[in-house]
Structure formats: C-alpha cells, structure tokens
Amino acid sequence: MKNYLIELFNTAQAKLLYLSEIDLTFSVPSQSNHGDYATNAAMILSKKLKRNPKEIANEIIANLDFDKKVIEKIEIAGPGFINFYFTSSYNSQIVKDVLHEKENFGKSKKSAGKKAMVEFISANPTGPLTVGHGRNAVVGDTVANMLEWIGYSVDREYYFNNAGRQMRVLGDSVRMRYLELLGQNIQFPDDYYQGEYIKEIAVKLKIEYGDKLIDEDAEGKFKQAAEEEIFADIIKTMERIKIRMKNFYNENTLYEKGKIKALLDEFKKKNLSYEKDEAVWLKLTELGNDMDKVIVKATGEPTYRLPDIAYHITKYDRKYDLMIDLFGSDHSATYPDVLAGLHALGYDTNKMKVLIHQFVTIMEKGEVVKMSTRKANYITLDELVDEVGSDVVRYFFNMRSITSHLNFDLDLAKKQSDENPVFYLQYAHARISSILRMTKDEGLNSSLENLELLITKEEQNLLKKLYEFPHDVIFSAENYETNRITSYLEELAALFHRFYTECRIIGSEKKLAEARIALCIAVQTVIKNGLSILGVNAPEKM
RNA sequence: GCGCCCAUAGCUCAAUUGGAUAGAGCAACAGCCUUCUAAGCUGUAGGUUAGUGGUUCGAGUCCACUUGGGCGUACCA
Structure with missing residues (x-):
C-alpha cells in the first residue's frame, strides 16, 4: 500500500516539481474514517509555497495517475490532509507476498552491503550478570537482529577489562574466602565483593x-580462577537468553599491541594533550566539552578514557559503516569524551551511535531493591530467567522505550506470567496452529485463488496491518526502537483474536474458508517473524 | 551548582518523531463458551498529558522558565 503511494508520488513529481522539495510521509491515520493512509504533504507545502493547502491538495490529486483497482477513492479532509482509501481486493493481495516470502517477509535490502557492529553488555568479569545487564543484553541483541533484518551484516561484540584495581580486589576477595575455609580468622573488608x-x-x-595456595598472591590463581568461573557463568547466562557474541575484545590487547602508547603519542603530536600535576590531560575544553580530563594518571596508569578511545579506533580500523554502543545511564558521562577525542583525530563520529538506556528498578514486596555488584545486593539475570523464563525476560526488556525507567516488579512478574503480553502473542500463534490442524482434518487447504x-x-x-510490517521493521531498526516491534505485534495479535471471534473457517463456504486459512498462515508467519526479531519463541501449542 | 534522561488514566507504559477525537495492558464493573484453544472476545468507567508562558494552520511531542524524580559531574569503570 505504502509502496504503491510512494511510486504514485514519484511519478507525479515529473509534473509537480515542488513534491521533490519535501520529505513525503504517509501514515496510517488513528481513525479509520480518515482512510487507510494519509499524507500531510499539502500542509507542509502550503508554508513553502504560501498557498492554500486545500488548493495544493487538489492539484496533487489531479496529477496522481492511480489505478481504480488499487485505490478506491482519495479525499481531502481537515486542514489539508489527503486521505487514501484502498480497495479491499488490493488489500487482500498482501497474503500472497507473505506466503511467498515466508520467514523472509519483513526483511529488506535497505542497508544491504553495509557492516555494523553492536557493542553491548561489556561487563567486566567481577560478578554475575544482573537484571540491569539483562536490559542491556536483550536490547543490544535485538537491535542487532533488527539491523540484520534491514540488510546489515552485524557483528556483536563484548568489550571487557580483566586488569586493574577492580580485578585485584576480586582476586583478593576470593583469597580471603579461601583462607577462611582453611580456618583462618579473617576480617572481610566491607568494600570487597560480598x-x-x-x-x-x-x-x-x-x-x-x-x-x-595459602601463600598464593591475590593476582595469581585467585584472580585467574575468579575470572574464568565468572566469565563462564556470564556466557552461560547469555546463552540462556539466546545471545551469542561474535567477539570478546579484551582491553589488554590494546596495551599488548601498543595502541595505547600510539594514541598517547598521537594526542601529543596533534597538541591535544598536555602535562599538569604529573598527569596527562586531554584538551577537551578546546574540543567543545566542559572540562579537560585526565588520560594518564600521575601513577602512569591510563584512565578508562584512553583505552576507550583506542578501542573505538579499532572499530574504525575494522571498517564498520555503523557502530553502536549501548550502555546504562550510569555511564552516560563517558561517551562525550570518547566522541570528542575521536572527532579531534579526524574520525567520522556520525558513524557512531550511542544508545543509553535508563535503569531497571527492581521492586520486591513493594520495595525498591538497591543494586550493587560489590555488595551482592542484586537480583541476577539467571534468577530472573529461572523465575519467568527467557521469553518473558526478552519480551519484557524489549517492550519499553530505552529512555524510560523500567520498573520490574518481581512478584508481579512471577505470579502474573500468564497475563503477560508475550503469552497473548504466543497464544495467537498457537491458536493458528490449532486452526490449521483442525481445518486440515476437515479437508480444507490454504488457497490464494479467492483472496x-x-x-x-x-x-x-x-x-x-500485514502491509505495515516491513515498514515497521525498517522504522524500528533505523531508530533502534525495539518497543515498536512489540507494539506492532500486540496490535496484530489483537486484530487476529477479533477476526477469530467473528470469522469462522469451518462451516464457511469452501472458497472463503480456504482464503481465510491463507490469511491465518500469513498472520502466523508475521507473528513468528516478529517474535524471532525479538528472540522470543513461537510455540505451536500452549 | 552544572550536564544528560524523565514526568501521560488508580498502576505499568504507548502515541508512526509536529498531525485530525491522546491509546493499550493490568486493576474495577457488566456481558459472551453444546461450534476451529475463554491464555480469547464485547461493552462501561477512568485524562486540565506535572505547572506557566511561547513558537504555528496544528503541540503530549519543539523553545523558555518553574516544580518533582533518576543518573552523572574522579588522577573508578
């Protein structure tokens, strides 16, 4: 439908040159009596051309060479909207497309040939993934899925650091617990991992x-064992929610390959850094940020900014067309420095997109659980998956906009699980499977002859609604909004359940029944495709 | 103090990125199963979009200020 309109307007541009001067948008009106699609083109042009919008609308319509078999009528309404009404027989043809393209329906080649990287999770191996990481993990993986759906070749990457103070403390925490086990009387420090x-x-x-190991150093076996165990657990947890990274990038590599030193020299050479109080500072003020920041401490150890910038340079070296960073709002202060540094070195920061998601607040027994990895006061992602399952976890984190806080009421999530929207979708899918089984027994088959x-x-x-799916996938992907997919699917499932209530298959005239079966298969296909973008299962039975 | 994000129905959240009469799900109330899955459907009720101004054909959306919350503001990451 939308594609038809776009072509129609492209053709009309030859006669109405002003049409090429604006961004044409076609949207589905919120009210059905405003047509199937509408455009506000005349109103936007009215400002540009200083003419009456209704007059412009009339002129546009007069120049649209449309097929009566496709568009039933075109109306001008309100302040100058142009409303399009499609014929019911044209609408029904979408079923053919869906059944023909099957699991590929909704995919596009919009960004074919381009390479993208999504960097997400990136938690250091100091403890199990928490619910907060869960949001990052699920959204990151889903954004990657969406990009694949519009043609990108996508690499998922996890950046981590197994050096530094954090990890020393981790190793020493294990060491102290070990000594405790050997019967030693240990004062376990408050600021150690509990x-x-x-x-x-x-x-x-x-x-x-x-x-x-009684005389073993904290940074020896203890740290090594902790890192290995914890990483193994993190990967296991990720697998439970269907996440698999292409690559794990260790910050250490940057040092080993001399990239930190090279970057430091580069900053110095370009006069972007200076020394003060025995530390090296980056001239961020000159680059438009609020204040200069330290990149090498007086101790000689770099701050996170330096390796972060060096790491991102490796992404540019790897020739990605799009680089996505996803992290929680607690890290929101770090990225402007990184971007400024990269920009100053001549890298095109438009290729980077930093996504910040707000916090997950956990409610338990009506109270907010304050989370801290150090204090071990958290709910792990594993525990959450144990309680509600992978599908609910993935759906739940995907269903809200990342800009809003996510209030996760654990008690509600547990007891309410069969009222969760994910079940509503899965139920629609399973219901269709059931219909297909039953109608087959009745000797009815899917047919595209009488749509x-x-x-x-x-x-x-x-x-x-089926027509909208490919457009919604593109829109969701280009705006990195996973929640658009969940709302689309909920609307589709609601329309299906209404159809199910009103339109019978068994008992209807054969031609109609078989056209309806085709429609059911099309709906089921789209639900399944949408759920697969989200990483949620589509069950045959429930 | 300064920076970023946010404030929409009793609760959790949407709103096609500036469009027409602001929508869903829970919760509440009233109905619908001898017929393809009632994990469903239909209906009722629920709103000064935190507040005040501004921008324009048109504002929940953009701008300014105010109020209230979250996260930052390290020679931690």
Missing part, C-alpha cells in the same frame, strides 16, 4: 588445591 559466588569459587579452589472474498472489517484490518 557475593556468595566468591565463596563458591574459593570452595572449588580448596577442593582442587587443598591448602597449597478478494476477504471483505469483512476484521479481515480487512488484519490485511492492512
């Missing part, structure tokens, strides 16, 4: 080595 998992790692070490018989309001609404 979690149970530390004790578990210590237990494993004791089983394996007995008391042989024009699909004329009831319920059928037509469903058909029009």
Whole structure:
C-alpha cells in the first residue's frame, strides 16, 4: 500500500516539481474514517509555497495517475490532509507476498552491503550478570537482529577489562574466602565483593588445591580462577537468553599491541594533550566539552578514557559503516569524551551511535531493591530467567522505550506470567496452529485463488496491518526502537483474536474458508517473524 | 551548582518523531463458551498529558522558565 503511494508520488513529481522539495510521509491515520493512509504533504507545502493547502491538495490529486483497482477513492479532509482509501481486493493481495516470502517477509535490502557492529553488555568479569545487564543484553541483541533484518551484516561484540584495581580486589576477595575455609580468622573488608559466588569459587579452589595456595598472591590463581568461573557463568547466562557474541575484545590487547602508547603519542603530536600535576590531560575544553580530563594518571596508569578511545579506533580500523554502543545511564558521562577525542583525530563520529538506556528498578514486596555488584545486593539475570523464563525476560526488556525507567516488579512478574503480553502473542500463534490442524482434518487447504472474498472489517484490518510490517521493521531498526516491534505485534495479535471471534473457517463456504486459512498462515508467519526479531519463541501449542 | 534522561488514566507504559477525537495492558464493573484453544472476545468507567508562558494552520511531542524524580559531574569503570 505504502509502496504503491510512494511510486504514485514519484511519478507525479515529473509534473509537480515542488513534491521533490519535501520529505513525503504517509501514515496510517488513528481513525479509520480518515482512510487507510494519509499524507500531510499539502500542509507542509502550503508554508513553502504560501498557498492554500486545500488548493495544493487538489492539484496533487489531479496529477496522481492511480489505478481504480488499487485505490478506491482519495479525499481531502481537515486542514489539508489527503486521505487514501484502498480497495479491499488490493488489500487482500498482501497474503500472497507473505506466503511467498515466508520467514523472509519483513526483511529488506535497505542497508544491504553495509557492516555494523553492536557493542553491548561489556561487563567486566567481577560478578554475575544482573537484571540491569539483562536490559542491556536483550536490547543490544535485538537491535542487532533488527539491523540484520534491514540488510546489515552485524557483528556483536563484548568489550571487557580483566586488569586493574577492580580485578585485584576480586582476586583478593576470593583469597580471603579461601583462607577462611582453611580456618583462618579473617576480617572481610566491607568494600570487597560480598557475593556468595566468591565463596563458591574459593570452595572449588580448596577442593582442587587443598591448602597449597595459602601463600598464593591475590593476582595469581585467585584472580585467574575468579575470572574464568565468572566469565563462564556470564556466557552461560547469555546463552540462556539466546545471545551469542561474535567477539570478546579484551582491553589488554590494546596495551599488548601498543595502541595505547600510539594514541598517547598521537594526542601529543596533534597538541591535544598536555602535562599538569604529573598527569596527562586531554584538551577537551578546546574540543567543545566542559572540562579537560585526565588520560594518564600521575601513577602512569591510563584512565578508562584512553583505552576507550583506542578501542573505538579499532572499530574504525575494522571498517564498520555503523557502530553502536549501548550502555546504562550510569555511564552516560563517558561517551562525550570518547566522541570528542575521536572527532579531534579526524574520525567520522556520525558513524557512531550511542544508545543509553535508563535503569531497571527492581521492586520486591513493594520495595525498591538497591543494586550493587560489590555488595551482592542484586537480583541476577539467571534468577530472573529461572523465575519467568527467557521469553518473558526478552519480551519484557524489549517492550519499553530505552529512555524510560523500567520498573520490574518481581512478584508481579512471577505470579502474573500468564497475563503477560508475550503469552497473548504466543497464544495467537498457537491458536493458528490449532486452526490449521483442525481445518486440515476437515479437508480444507490454504488457497490464494479467492483472496478478494476477504471483505469483512476484521479481515480487512488484519490485511492492512500485514502491509505495515516491513515498514515497521525498517522504522524500528533505523531508530533502534525495539518497543515498536512489540507494539506492532500486540496490535496484530489483537486484530487476529477479533477476526477469530467473528470469522469462522469451518462451516464457511469452501472458497472463503480456504482464503481465510491463507490469511491465518500469513498472520502466523508475521507473528513468528516478529517474535524471532525479538528472540522470543513461537510455540505451536500452549 | 552544572550536564544528560524523565514526568501521560488508580498502576505499568504507548502515541508512526509536529498531525485530525491522546491509546493499550493490568486493576474495577457488566456481558459472551453444546461450534476451529475463554491464555480469547464485547461493552462501561477512568485524562486540565506535572505547572506557566511561547513558537504555528496544528503541540503530549519543539523553545523558555518553574516544580518533582533518576543518573552523572574522579588522577573508578
């Protein structure tokens, strides 16, 4: 439908040159009596041309060479909207496209040939993934999926650091728990990692080595074991929610390959850094930011900014057309420095897109649980998956805009799980499977021969919704908005359930019944495709 | 103090990026199963879009200020 309008207007541009001067948009009006699609082109042009919008609208319509079999009528309404009404027989043809393209319906080649990288999670191996990481993980993976759907070749990458103070403390935390197990009286510091998992790692070490590690350094076996155990757990958790990285990038590599030193020299050479109080500062003020920041401490150790910039340079070296960073709002202060640094070195920062998601607040028994990895006061992503399952977790994190806080009421999520919208969608999918089983027993088959018989309001609404899917996927992907997909699917499922209530298959005249079966398959296909973008299962039975 | 994000129905959130009469789901109330899955459908009720001004054909959306919240504001990441 939309594609037809776009072509129609492209043709008309030859006669009405002003049409090429504006961004044409076609939208589905919120009210059905305003047509199937509408455009505000005449109103936008009215400002430019200083003419009456209705007059312009009339002129546009007069120059649209449309097929009566496709468009039933065109009206001018309100302040100058042009409303298009499509014929029901044209609408029904979408079923052919869906059944023909199957699992590919909704994919496009819009960004074919382009390479994208989505960097997400990127948690250092100091503890299990929490619910907060869960939002990052799910949204990052889904954004990657959406980009693949519009043609990008996408690499998922996890950036981590297993050096530095954090990891030393982690190793020492394990060491102390180990010594405790050997019967020593230990004062475990408050600012050490308090979690149970530390004790578990210590237990494993004791089983394996007995008391042989009693004089071992914190940064030796203890740190190494902790990192390995924790990373293995993180990967296991990721797999439970269907996330697989292409690459894990260790910050250490940057040092080993001399990239940190090279970058430092580059900044110095370009006169972008200076020394003060025995530290090296980046001239961020000159680059438009609020204040200069330290990139190498007086101790000689770089701050995170330097490796972060060096890391992003490796992304540019790897020739990505689009680089996405996703992190929580607690890291929102870091990226302007990184972008400014890259920009100053001549990198095209338009190729980078930084997505910031707001916090996940966990409510339990009506109270907010304050989360801290250090204090082990958190709910792990694993526990969440145990409670509600991967599908609910993925759907829940995808269903809200990343700009809004996500209020996760654990008690509600547990007991309410069969009222969750994800079940509404899965139910629609399973219901169609059931219909297909039943109708097959009745000797009815899907047929594309008489689709024009699909004329009831319920059928037509469903058909029009199917047309929107590919456009919604593009829109969602280009705006990195996973919640558009969930709303689309909820609307589609609602239209299907209404159709189900009003339109019977078994008992209808054969031609109509078989056209309806085709429609059901089309709806089921789109639900399945949409759920697969979200990483949610589409069950045959429930 | 300064910067970023946010404030929409009792609760959790949408609103095609400036469009026509602001929509869903929970929760509440009233209905619908001898017929393809009632995890469903139909209806009722619920709003000064935090507030005040401004920009224009048109504002929940953009701008300014005010109020209230979250996150930052390190020689931690």
